[in-house]
Amino acid sequence: MAFPERNNEGFLNNPWQWSEPVATEIAAESGIELTDNHWEIIQLLRDFYKQHEISPPSNRLFVKAVKELLGEEKGNSIYLMQLFPGTPAKTACRIAGLPRPTNCL
Secondary structure (H helix, E strand, O other), X not given: OOOOOEOXXXXXXXXXXXXXXXXXXXXXXXXXXXXXXXXXXHHHHHHHHHHHOOOOOOHHHHHHHHHHHHOOOOOOHHHHHHHOOOOHHHHHHHHOOOXXXXXXX
């Protein structure tokens, strides 16, 4: 498998070249082994991107979108930080093959 081109932060240059094997590889680089819980969030992000053509612009909006679609239990910072350490929106978007969220440091 030819790995899609990425920028210096590890984000895909073309989100449409994403695939599950690519996600698995990017996650492994961050020491993350993807579980069903990860895939649920990754699919939510991919659907969000298809609908709005942007990544959730900030961690706060990422948490809010997850809460609206998956409920209080999964739509909170602690849950998302456990799945995607560091800055959850940035880490999750990188694994989901989406552009870097605009307001993430």
